[in-house]
Amino acid sequence: MTAVLIKGAKLYGEGDPVDVLIEDGVIARIGTIEEAGAEVIEANGQVLLPGFVDLHTHLREPGREDTETIATGSAAAALGGYTAVFAMANTDPVADNAVIVEHVYQRGQEVGLVDVHPVGAVTVGLKGEKLAELGTMAKSKANVRVFSDDGLCVADPLLMRRALEYTNALGAVIAQHAEEPRLTVGAQAHEGERASRLGYTGWPASAEESIVARDCLLAEHAKARLHVCHVSTSGTADVLRWAKARGTQVSAEVTPHHLLLTDSRLETYDPINKVNPPLRTESDVEKLRAALADGTIDCVATDHAPHAVQDKDCEWSAARPGMLGLQTALSIVAETMVRTGLLDWRGVARVMSERPAEIGGLTDHGRPLAEGEPANLTLVDPDAEWTVSGRELASIAANTPYEGMRLPGVVTATLLRGRITAREGKIG
Numbered sequence: 001m002t003a004v005l006i007k008g009a010k011l012y013g014e015g016d017p018v019d020v021l022i023e024d025g026v027i028a029r030i031g032t033i034e035e036a037g038a039e040v041i042e043a044n045g046q047v048l049l050p051g052f053v054d055l056h057t058h059l060r061e062p063g064r065e066d067t068e069t070i071a072t073g074s075a076a077a078a079l080g081g082y083t084a085v086f087a088m089a090n091t092d093p094v095a096d097n098a099v100i101v102e103h104v105y106q107r108g109q110e111v112g113l114v115d116v117h118p119v120g121a122v123t124v125g126l127k128g129e130k131l132a133e134l135g136t137m138a139k140s141k142a143n144v145r146v147f148s149d150d151g152l153c154v155a156d157p158l159l160m161r162r163a164l165e166y167t168n169a170l171g172a173v174i175a176q177h178a179e180e181p182r183l184t185v186g187a188q189a190h191e192g193e194r195a196s197r198l199g200y201t202g203w204p205a206s207a208e209e210s211i212v213a214r215d216c217l218l219a220e221h222a223k224a225r226l227h228v229c230h231v232s233t234s235g236t237a238d239v240l241r242w243a244k245a246r247g248t249q250v251s252a253e254v255t256p257h258h259l260l261l262t263d264s265r266l267e268t269y270d271p272i273n274k275v276n277p278p279l280r281t282e283s284d285v286e287k288l289r290a291a292l293a294d295g296t297i298d299c300v301a302t303d304h305a306p307h308a309v310q311d312k313d314c315e316w317s318a319a320r321p322g323m324l325g326l327q328t329a330l331s332i333v334a335e336t337m338v339r340t341g342l343l344d345w346r347g348v349a350r351v352m353s354e355r356p357a358e359i360g361g362l363t364d365h366g367r368p369l370a371e372g373e374p375a376n377l378t379l380v381d382p383d384a385e386w387t388v389s390g391r392e393l394a395s396i397a398a399n400t401p402y403e404g405m406r407l408p409g410v411v412t413a414t415l416l417r418g419r420i421t422a423r424e425g426k427i428g
């Protein structure tokens, strides 16, 4: 493998620019380096970060390869600065057994652009009735360490309690899609003044918060770990703060879209903005940003959810919820957290790489930028801007809510174990 020399990068955006030599998949040397024969990346003072890790990606393979495949989703991930993604289990067939999770893992390795770690389903067929074979998935070649019925909530408290106890024994974590189904029957949008005026059935904040509170208590009593998917309300942040203060082993993620967009988007009637959980209020957005900055919310996860044109470009109530996220995540974080002064680039490394790697149990991602560490890296031009175009994204689907928006922060290079997987907007 040829060596790569990154010339003049600011590690975590701090201090004077340094050169970083990468050999045999690891960071060999950091300093002032001349190396004949190495492939050179001129960083010109750009920000070098550990490669991003996404705890929440929908890759749609198997089942909906018309919207995304492991190959196209991996390309989108690499271009977005990711070196590892966790692929959710709500595929068709569902990833609720060793055969499927091993296939997803293997296919990810064949594609080779990003490590794809399959999430295993908690219940058979995501039906919420009986536990899937968590142990066999954990012991399979896919080494599953995150289990989730995402798309659906593990609503039955007895089942959730058993799942927590079981995953605890496996050293794994349950990622809960917190939505009390009895409170969201027919729900279409955030329950509030806007939804009522526009005639949409409301999705109340309490449907999320009541499950998060319940699950924190279940996890605490089971001495197990819980991860909360896509936190969307300020009340959930309050519950998490309370639970963490009690010592509950709970972690949480927020999506880029919940850090930027609000239910004011409903006014357009455009289902591109339909997502689960729904876009909330300005005040929620503000409090979610603060909770991410102070560590109450541990990390950013994309909930990248590709959908076909016919499933999005239709009447609101018939449209599927979800939006693309992998290639825009860094820019939305730059816009909402860095430009606002809430996070510096070291903070971005924490919420987009280090914490998600820890939560997902990855030992070779989210590592320090130091000699001897695996060269899973992302180079970001913090001053550059770009304009989002759904058609130009690597995903097959094009459902981005940021169409036409000018955003700060451009990923200029991504390296997976020392191999360039993306450079200047092209797959490496």
Ligand SMILES: NC(=O)N[C@@H](CC(=O)O)C(=O)O
Pocket: 058, 090, 150, 151, 152, 177, 274, 275, 276, 277, 303, 305, 306, 320, 321, 322, 323
């Ligand atoms: N977020 C969404 O709106 N949709 C996700 C499911 C989910 O994350 O709940 C999907 O699979 O499309």
Ligand SMILES: [Zn+2]
Pocket: 150, 151, 152, 177, 229, 230, 276, 277
């Ligand atoms: Zn979900």
Ligand SMILES: [Zn+2]
Pocket: 056, 058, 088, 150, 151, 303, 305
């Ligand atoms: Zn999801």
